[in-house]
Amino acid sequence: MQDPTFNKSSDNDTAGLRRRVFAIIEEAVLNGKYAPGESLTESRLAAELGVSRTPIREALTQLEHEGLVQLVPNKGAVVTGISQKDIQDIYAIRMMIEGLAARWAAQNIQEEELQELQEAIDLEEFYTSKGDIGRLMSLDSNFHQLLYRASKSRPLQHMLHTFHNSIQHARSQSIAAPGRAQQALKEHKAILQAIRERDGDRAERITAEHIRKASVNLLKTMKARQG
Template identity: 40%
Template sequence: MNNLDGLPEFKGPGTLANTVCDYLENAILDGRLEAGTRLVERDLAEKFNVSRPPIREAIRQLNNEGLVKIVPRKGAVVARISAKDVEEIYSIKILIEGFAAREAAKKLSEADLRKLKSLIEKMAIQIERAGVSRYVKLAEEFHDLINKAAGNDKLYEIYKRLSKQIICHRINYLSLPGGLRCSLGGHKKIFEALLQRAPDRVESCLTEHIRYAQQVLTMRIKRSEEGNGSANQT
């Protein structure tokens, strides 16, 4: 856990457990805590200068969100994602985000559309700067705005939970040659369909965008799994 720079700011109305949970969640999502990293209560309590119960509760919350797994005889570790996980997550994303996009096409305000356009422009700038991490955050804002505009709170909760489980892996596959430009092209198609207030086209463009991401991420994970399998046999 040497990648955990600084300390959480324990202030405001939130509990210690929530503060620790938010800090660890951000560290997982931005890649500072990589998949497979052990989260040891004693070490975290010493690092953050808090007792162990808030650490234990924070880990429990992260486990409920799917970001951490409790492994027998090993304890809590940052969750890995398998090809099967990707298939299941993206299958659900296609269903809920397709519906959300159709609703958003009818409900987005002019201010929302201007915000989406601004996000695409900022994403294009990050491509020139090779700013993959920043690009991913902007892309998340883009999709977040669309899903929130659908006006379905339960759908939005599911969307956020699923997004958290894959966001750190998106940095991995978007780092491939041409990955960012291909992604930007998909976002532009979605935006153009939203501008036209065309629900069918929006859903089609978004589904195509999500399926492509699923295929690339699945390929990367399978190669990694095959590599680990070969290494274990030697």
């Protein structure tokens, strides 16, 4: 076994300027290069990134929907940033909602989806032993996305997808913490087991616990990193 291919990519990868622009601005906001309160005008960003205003506009509206900036007419996009409390709140919300997702998944999952989850976990195990953080990030995403899909609830799927994106940056820090990947893998296995046994209560409970632990870990990491 050398490098299991990872072909199930739910995200659209055909770059496009908008995606690149979005990623760049998002990164800059999250890194603090654009400070909270600062207002970004379209023309300035367009000049800075060497593209026209159109893709900038689209990226900004998307950023607004993710809550990173606030679009105020004739003023520009005001950077809001994400505080530590925001992340804490997001995890508190995720605890409830992903718990619900796990419960519904236990009720509605299909045999094929159980297999997909199992495969995701197998890959996770492989890369955890290899210590490949990059892959683990995307596999963790994958596991949770599969969970959402198995819940058979479109609104829930939609909402969690949005959320997931908005804290992607934070999650990547969390999983890089020493020992966290191993722990997450163990928790993922337990969640799958509960779902496989169609035990909705337990699935909900341990999924919430999984999120809570990730949250604790993340906040610890963030505090260690920036004071």
